[in-house]
Amino acid sequence: QVQLQESGPALVKPSETLSLTCTVSGGSINSHYWSWIRQPPGKGLEWIGYVYYRGTTRYSPAFTSRVSISLDTSNNQFSLRLTSTTAADTAVYYCARDGRAAAGIDSWGRGTLVAVSS
């Protein structure tokens, strides 16, 4: 059973870069797609983007100008960077294993709350 765990700063200052890492255990990152999804407090889910194990990335149009997702296969991790943050980026950020249309998002991390505030 694959498990995912998000890690990173809980507080980011406005205009600075939000950086999170997801550590995958119980399975190899060298397969599947790996996504980041966020949930602002009291609101719904927003897909941010994914990285494929071969390195291909795809981002939601809502984030494409300021997001990057990358892989670290040696540590079985993948990461999110979101630049030019504002208070609207305050959210719980989830990393997840993504089977796309064929299988859905079938494994999720527990999520980490990141607040953007001075």
Place this chain on the structure above:
Amino acid sequence: QSLLTQPPSVSGAPGQRVTISCSGGTSYIENNGVNWYQQLPGKAPKLLIYYDDLLPSGVSDRFSGSKSGTSASLAISGLQSEDEAHYYCALWDDSLNGWVFGGGTKLTVL
């Protein structure tokens, strides 16, 4: 404003059957597979249904998915108190090459 519309809330009594709808524009739902996720309070979402009507291993068969025209539905039979949660539909959009989520529905078990 999501491309997928869900009712903000539904409710039902224990033992009853409830359905949650997810509607999209013309052909949007018809042409793309729909997933359903359950999010218990304070927890991460959990995949309930994928590719319209398939259950992942370990998910109770009290949950079922269907699709007709421009709408998809999640049905929960034999409602239990532990089903009280938010439910989200999601669609893999081939043109976007990414996920679109509905706004979510809060299920209250009376």
